[in-house]
Amino acid sequence: MEIKIIVNSFVDLFFPMRCIDCQEVIQKSQFLCTDCSSKLPFTYWKLNKDNELYHKLKNLTQVQNAYSLFHFKHKNNAQKILHEMKYKNRPDIGIDLANLIDIDLSNYDGIIPIPLHEKRLKKRGYNQVAYFAETLAKKNKIPYYSDGLIRTKYNSSQVRENKKNRIRNLNNAFEINPKLLAGHYILIDDVVTTGATLVSAIEKFNSLDNFKISVMSIACA
Numbered sequence: 001m002e003i004k005i006i007v008n009s010f011v012d013l014f015f016p017m018r019c020i021d022c023q024e025v026i027q028k029s030q031f032l033c034t035d036c037s038s039k040l041p042f043t044y045w046k047l048n049k050d051n052e053l054y055h056k057l058k059n060l061t062q063v064q065n066a067y068s069l070f071h072f073k074h075k076n077n078a079q080k081i082l083h084e085m086k087y088k089n090r091p092d093i094g095i096d097l098a099n100l101i102d103i104d105l106s107n108y109d110g111i112i113p114i115p116l117h118e119k120r121l122k123k124r125g126y127n128q129v130a131y132f133a134e135t136l137a138k139k140n141k142i143p144y145y146s147d148g149l150i151r152t153k154y155n156s157s158q159v160r161e162n163k164k165n166r167i168r169n170l171n172n173a174f175e176i177n178p179k180l181l182a183g184h185y186i187l188i189d190d191v192v193t194t195g196a197t198l199v200s201a202i203e204k205f206n207s208l209d210n211f212k213i214s215v216m217s218i219a220c221a
């Protein structure tokens with residue numbers, strides 16, 4: 001037996017993988033147990049104009065199509081998944097979630113994640129939506145532009161601010177990479193609550209000629 005296998009067995013024995021919801025011991029490559037998986041709050045939406053996210057964004061800016069994989073509610077599974085992705089560096093979760101999405105994106109010109117500010121990226125070491133976004137691009141054989149959008153403003157904490165202030169603070173929070181060609185892109189966000197971040201990013205694209213934006217999120221409140 002190789003040393004690596006022995007070490008891994010030891011790690012499994014003393015630090016087994018646990019369901020991120022109920023903490024039950026699960027198989028290594030998973031993040032939820034079967035029971036908790038069956039309670040995932042799927043939206044069953046399509047990427048179109050016929051869902052809550054589209055209507056939420058449409059009231060704030062011009063957007064083509066929208067989609068969210070999950071409904072987001074306080075303490076539901078989707079919230080726990082996003083928390084795990086954000087703070088525990090679990091690229092496997094992003095990849096698994098992207099593989100759950102059975103929507104043809106081959107007609108779009110590329111996928112762009114909502115970026116973190118460079119300062120936050122350095123602090124955390126990764127952008128939690130990157131693996132999700134990149135997997136979607138790979139699956140659909142369309143380009144992935146990790147730096148299609150650049151965050152220029154560092155907001156230390158927006159949590160306690162009201163919606164109006166958030167939207168004002170987010171003005172000019174993003175720049176579009178000047179190398180990006182015009183086209184119809186899909187912006188990827190982890191969770192949409194007020195929509196302020198997304199709207200600020202979309203408005204940047206809308207201010208240019210011949211850019212169209214559709215939106216996909218992991219969860220939507």
Ligand SMILES: [Zn+2]
Nearest residue numbers: 019022033036
């Ligand atoms: Zn569970």
